[in-house]
Amino acid sequence: MGEITNVMEYEAIAKEKLPKMVFDYYASGAEDQWTLQENRNAFSRILFRPRILIDVSKIDMNTTVLGFKISMPIMIAPTAMQKMAHPEGEYATARAASAAGTIMTLSSWSTSSVEEVASTGPGIRFFQLYVYKDRNVVAQLVRRAERAGFKAIALTVDTPRLGRREADIKNRFTLPPFLTLKNFQGLDLGKMDEANDSGLAAYVAGQIDRSLSWKGVLTAEDARIAVQAGAAGIIVSNHGARQLDYVPATIMALEEVVKATQGRIPVFLDGGVRRGTDVFKALALGASGIFIGRPVVYSLAAEGEKGVRRVLEMLREEFELAMALSGCRSLKEITRDHIVTEWDASLPRPVPRL
Numbered sequence: 001m002g003e004i005t006n007v008m009e010y011e012a013i014a015k016e017k018l019p020k021m022v023f024d025y026y027a028s029g030a031e032d033q034w035t036l037q038e039n040r041n042a043f044s045r046i047l048f049r050p051r052i053l054i055d056v057s058k059i060d061m062n063t064t065v066l067g068f069k070i071s072m073p074i075m076i077a078p079t080a081m082q083k084m085a086h087p088e089g090e091y092a093t094a095r096a097a098s099a100a101g102t103i104m105t106l107s108s109w110s111t112s113s114v115e116e117v118a119s120t121g122p123g124i125r126f127f128q129l130y131v132y133k134d135r136n137v138v139a140q141l142v143r144r145a146e147r148a149g150f151k152a153i154a155l156t157v158d159t160p161r162l163g164r165r166e167a168d169i170k171n172r173f174t175l176p177p178f179l180t181l182k183n184f185q186g187l188d189l190g191k192m193d194e195a196n197d198s199g200l201a202a203y204v205a206g207q208i209d210r211s212l213s214w215k216g217v218l219t220a221e222d223a224r225i226a227v228q229a230g231a232a233g234i235i236v237s238n239h240g241a242r243q244l245d246y247v248p249a250t251i252m253a254l255e256e257v258v259k260a261t262q263g264r265i266p267v268f269l270d271g272g273v274r275r276g277t278d279v280f281k282a283l284a285l286g287a288s289g290i291f292i293g294r295p296v297v298y299s300l301a302a303e304g305e306k307g308v309r310r311v312l313e314m315l316r317e318e319f320e321l322a323m324a325l326s327g328c329r330s331l332k333e334i335t336r337d338h339i340v341t342e343w344d345a346s347l348p349r350p351v352p353r354l
């Protein structure tokens with residue numbers, strides 16, 4: 001294996017290393033996987049309008065998210081069951097995030113508990129919450145996360161039911177018996193039974209509340225409701241294209257949500273971010289930061305903590321270079337004018353006077 005030079009190269013390594021059931025669970029999207037491809041493809045419809053001859057000898061990527069200082073606008077999205085990728089699972093991810101000075105979001109369905117992840121040492125961490133039918137379970141979990149020092153709850157609202165991930169159905173996907181959903185151990189909700197289709201889909205159908213009625217944010221309508229409901233921020237996400245197929249790529253939904261929030265709360269994005277230029281494009285369209293999902297589980301599978309560190313480093317370096325080459329020295333210098341999108345062409349544009 002030659003030197004790894006970009007984040008995407010970890011996917012092939014993970015595919016080789018992992019059991020098929022596990023790799024397929026990480027990789028797949030819903031149904032035709034149209035949105036899965038689109039999450040990547042849409043970035044190629046955005047081009048740069050770089051500014052030149054600007055002194056870029058110093059680049060500052062520091063930022064603040066919900067009041068917490070981090071070293072770059074690149075954070076870790078919640079992905080479930082990381083010990084299937086590597087024995088250190090969420091521990092390794094937590095350490096890599098801390099080392100990079102950024103935020104890790106822990107999944108409700110992690111294979112390490114909130115307390116265990118907290119025990120890895122200091123770090124700014126968010127907790128992703130699935131709302132169970134049993135609200136006592138939910139309340140207890142939120143209290144535990146708070147006590148363990150987690151700083152925010154990322155409420156996932158696009159999963160009243162699990163999307164149809166056909167590979168999981170074919171593989172009869174279930175959590176391997178030597179692992180547990182650690183946050184639910186002792187509550188009798190830590191194990192996943194085998195089903196005659198996806199074991200995870202059956203688990204969701206049994207335990208997750210289908211009646212939650214608000215954010216799932218890909219639209220201006222829901223963004224406004226989220227602001228009114230007092231959300232501290234919004235993550236524009238299509239769950240890594242694993243829920244409703246044929247929703248737009250998140251990078252194409254972003255601007256609508258940003259406009260609807262009118263600057264009242266920060267908007268973040270995840271979905272298909274694999275390059276520093278992708279990070280730049282998201283910020284130019286109004287995001288305050290991005291999160292990455294699959295690159296974390298793939299690099300974890302390949303090299304454990306070292307792999308996740310390397311992913312964060314590569315994205316950081318690429319993003320820094322994208323800033324320098326487009327003439328931006330700090331995040332606030334990244335503007336809408338630094339990019340042009342395919343959909344801009346359909347709008348009337350000012351004619352430059354030369």
Ligand code: FNR
Pocket residue numbers: 025026027039077078079080107108109128156237238239240241242270271272273291292293294295297
């Ligand atoms: C996810 N995602 C997710 N989201 C969530 O709220 N709770 C979860 O437990 C999970 N689990 C999960 C597992 C795997 C394997 C994937 C790929 C995704 C969605 C995740 O937070 C994020 O939205 C996407 O992963 C972002 O897209 P990319 O970076 O994977 O393209």
